[in-house]
Amino acid sequence: DGGITQSPKYLFRKEGQNVTLSCEQNLNHDAMYWYRQDPGQGLRLIYYSQIVNDFQKGDIAEGYSVSREKKESFPLTVTSAQKNPTAFYLCASSMGPTNEKLFFGSGTQLSVL
Amino acid sequence: DQQVKQNSPSLSVQEGRISILNCDYTNSMFDYFLWYKKYPAEGPTFLISISSIKDKNEDGRFTVFLNKSAKHLSLHIVPSQPGDSAVYFCAASAPQGGSEKLVFGKGMKLTVNP
Numbered sequence: 001d002g003g004i005t006q007s008p009k010y011l012f013r014k015e016g017q018n019v020t021l022s023c024e025q026n027l028n029h030d031a032m033y034w035y036r037q038d039p040g041q042g043l044r045l046i047y048y049s050q051i052v053n054d055f056q057k058g059d060i061a062e063g064y065s066v067s068r069e070k071k072e073s074f075p076l077t078v079t080s081a082q083k084n085p086t087a088f089y090l091c092a093s094s095m096g097p098t099n100e101k102l103f104f105g106s107g108t109q110l111s112v113l
Numbered sequence: 114d115q116q117v118k119q120n121s122p123s124l125s126v127q128e129g130r131i132s133i134l135n136c137d138y139t140n141s142m143f144d145y146f147l148w149y150k151k152y153p154a155e156g157p158t159f160l161i162s163i164s165s166i167k168d169k170n171e172d173g174r175f176t177v178f179l180n181k182s183a184k185h186l187s188l189h190i191v192p193s194q195p196g197d198s199a200v201y202f203c204a205a206s207a208p209q210g211g212s213e214k215l216v217f218g219k220g221m222k223l224t225v226n227p
Contacts, residue, residue: 004156033213040122042202042217043157050213058213090156100145100206100215104156 002027006091006105012113013078013085021076021108023091031097032074035090036060037107043090049074050097078110086112116140117205119218128227132190136203136218139184143205143216148177148188151200151220160201161188193225 004025013019025032031050035043045058049068063082068074074093078085088109092102118137126132136146144165149157163170163177163186170177176189190197203218 006156009154031213040219042117042219044217045213045215048213056213092156097213098209100147100204101159101162102149102157102215104149104158106156107154109154 004091004093004103004105006089006108008108009106011108011110013110014113016080018077018079019110021078021089021091021110023074023076023105024072025074025091025093025103025105026072027093027103028071029093029095029103030071031094032068033092033094033102034058034064034066034074034076035092037088037090046076046089048097085110115218116143117203117216117218119201119203119221121221122219123222123224125224125226126193128195128225129192132188132193132197132223132225134188134190134201134203134221134223136186136188137184138186138205140205140207140216141184142207144208145206146177146179146186147204147206147215148175149202149204149217150197151202157202190223193223195225195227198223198225 007022033048034046047066049055065077091105147162148160151157179186200220202220
């Protein structure tokens with residue numbers, strides 16, 4: 001079955017630690033995205049990538065980094081510079097950058113110890 | 114400044130009745146609107162969309178209405194079922210905006226009681 005796989009489902013971060021959230025898709029989609037959801041809030045765009053080896057900052061990129069070395073993979077690193085990392089992180093993909101229909105993974109809940 | 118607003122955080126309806134979820138937007142450049150449904154601890158799933166050239170789009174029990182002059186859209190679910198209980202997000206995009214320019218509302222929690 002085609003889809004988007006995020007791992008882990010739950011992740012805990014210690015102070016000063018960098019953590020990486022995994023996102024893999026087998027939909028052959030060109031575009032991939034990372035969103036953050038806080039309680040009672042909408043989805044906010046962190047980073048997006050329209051093609052391999054290229055990515056752009058979204059609305060709240062500070063404290064995060066990404067890479068897009070393969071079409072299928074778009075990992076997100078939450079760095080120690082992100083002072084409020086506790087949130088639900090969602091990875092998504094779409095066929096192309098102009099296609100608004102996003103397919104989402106099941107999310108990673110990140111908490112700070 | 115919220116460009117997409119879902120002003121009611123929650124709605125509770127009886128099974129079999131109609132659920133009406135509202136969404137307002139401020140950016141007159143938005144021309145494509147989508148509704149996503151999200152269960153707890155899962156990612157949102159696409160439900161239905163509408164282009165600004167239409168004022169209604171229907172898919173089974175789900176109908177989306179668009180009132181461009183009022184900058185308002187609504188999602189109607191008829192009849193509502195307990196499995197429809199979820200958080201619903203409204204999203205909008207502008208021309209040439211692409212997926213990276215999707216703006217999401219805060220979501221509305223729908224509870225359908227048996």
